[in-house]
Amino acid sequence: MRIIYITQHFPPEIGAAQGRAFDMSTNLSNLGHDLHVLTAFPKPSSTLFSKEKVNKLSVYRSFQIRDTKKSSIRRLANYLSFMVSSVFSGFRVRKPDIVYATSPQLFQGVTGYILSKIHRTKFVFEVRDLWVDFAEILGQFKNKRLLDLARKLERFIYNRADLIVVVTHGYKDRLIGMGISADKIIVIPNGVNPPSLEAPAQARDVKKELGIENQFLVLYTGNIGAAQGLQTIIEAADKLKHDPSVCFLFIGEGVEKEPLMEKAASMGLTNVRFLEGKRKEDLASYYESADLGIVSLKKHPLFEITIPSKVFDYMAVSLPVLIGVEGEAKEIVEANEAGFPFEPENADDFIRALKLAQNQPERLLTMKKGLRGHLLQSFNRETQAKELSDALQKLQK
Known part of the structure; x- marks a missing residue:
């Protein structure tokens, strides 16, 4: 299968999200699938788009507004800019069989949904954390209006996904409690690459x-x-x-x-x-x-x-x-x-x-x-x- 794999974070960046995305996409390619990874430039770049080969992976990098980690507005701009640029990257991939978007932030799910409609193919969303809930309890969302909008977006993506991948059984139970069908949720926990x-x-x-x-x-x-x-x-x-x-x-x-x-x-x-x-x-x-x-x-x-x-x-x-x-x-x-x-x-x-x-x-x-x-x-x-x-x-x- 030809798979578009959307992840804002990818090596050479360091972190758990990057590691899971690299390992999973690489292992899928080793199983014979044709992987096209849409990701961001790891550091500010004057180039808007690029394509490179990483092992068997075709990696498409696109621009993002830099997140300073100190401003909610700047962070939102970072998310939205990658959402838009990654849609354009997705145009460059010949018709895929699957569009796979991985969280934590929800806007990658928007990219996945849009590309699945453009390519008329299946949409899979991976939930690696309960982004809206965590943003609320950690005080990252203090504006109730924005919080309500985020929850509506979250429910929209969950409902539109043909398959949802979660990393814990507790996450699956929580989504079922939100009214999401258990039949379209599978649990693939974190792990390690041999x-x-x-x-x-x-x-x-x-x-x-x-x-x-x-x-x-x-x-x-x-x-x-x-x-x-x-x-x-x-x-x-x-x-x-x-x-x-x-x-x-x-x-x-x-x-x-x-x-x-x-x-x-x-x-x-x-x-x-x-x-x-x-x-x-x-x-x-x-x-x-x-x-x-x-x-x-x-x-x-x-x-x-x-x-x-x-x-x-x-x-x-x-x-x-x-x-x-x-x-x-x-x-x-x-x-x-x-x-x-x-x-x-x-x-x-x-x-x-x-x-x-x-x-x-x-x-x-x-x-x-x-x-x-x-x-x-x-x-x-x-x-x-x-x-x-x-x-x-x-x-x-």
Whole structure:
């Protein structure tokens, strides 16, 4: 099948959305499908449109207004500009069999719907998070009129899609509760691509580089945003500032990074380090040196039906986690002996879980040995691509 795959975020950008889009589109192409990826330029460009070949993928890049991360109007302009430009990119693809658009933001769904009508073909929408709900609870949508319009757009896209792909069973239940037919919803969770499990050729000794050879290293990688509730970790670090055995390392970017750095500095914390965001392949040495990873979200019922992709990223590198997420994510960690839970936004309970892990080195070692096997058994992206391929082919019949 010829598939148009719409994703605003794609490598060389760094992040979970980019990783899933690249892995899924690549795996579909490896199954014999003809993939045409519509995405944005990764950084400001004087060129409006371009086309390149990435492995077997035809990648069409188009302009977007830069998102400064500090203005809601600027962010909306970023979304809308890509929505418009990606429609024009879609004109360049000879009649596809499927138009596949992936969220989080809804306007990619508008692009998908428009192109499906223009090409007279099936429209598939992938829901990777409940964008409108999360925008509301995180205070990103404060205008009630805009919020109502966003909800109407969300329902419009869900109703027009021929197939909806969600990443958790909780998301499926929520859409069914909105009146969307269960028959057109399938669950394809996040996971890991087997080729990414290859060990680094030569891992650096990160602890030695940072001067923390004898310390227990607790690592957070990824988006440092409003949803992650990372203030709790800084509060815990403050409570542990006289404990020389523990060091916290944050690697990533996001709207909350600067405030967290300022808070750590104001508290005089020497047990917290911040580094810039890095590509997945450049993180290998940090994963290898860390003793635990952090998976954290704010305490809210909606996050209980969310599974952060970071759970799978840490499992893929055999790194047990401290998980501050209730619901499905916590159940996965417990079922696969992948880490230690703590109550979201509770610094004291975070410290309890951390010390429980730190004082059981043999249990940590046992966990590390089993993580990749558990992961490949249940969350293999190559297997997931076959499931998606079967669903798309069924849609064609």
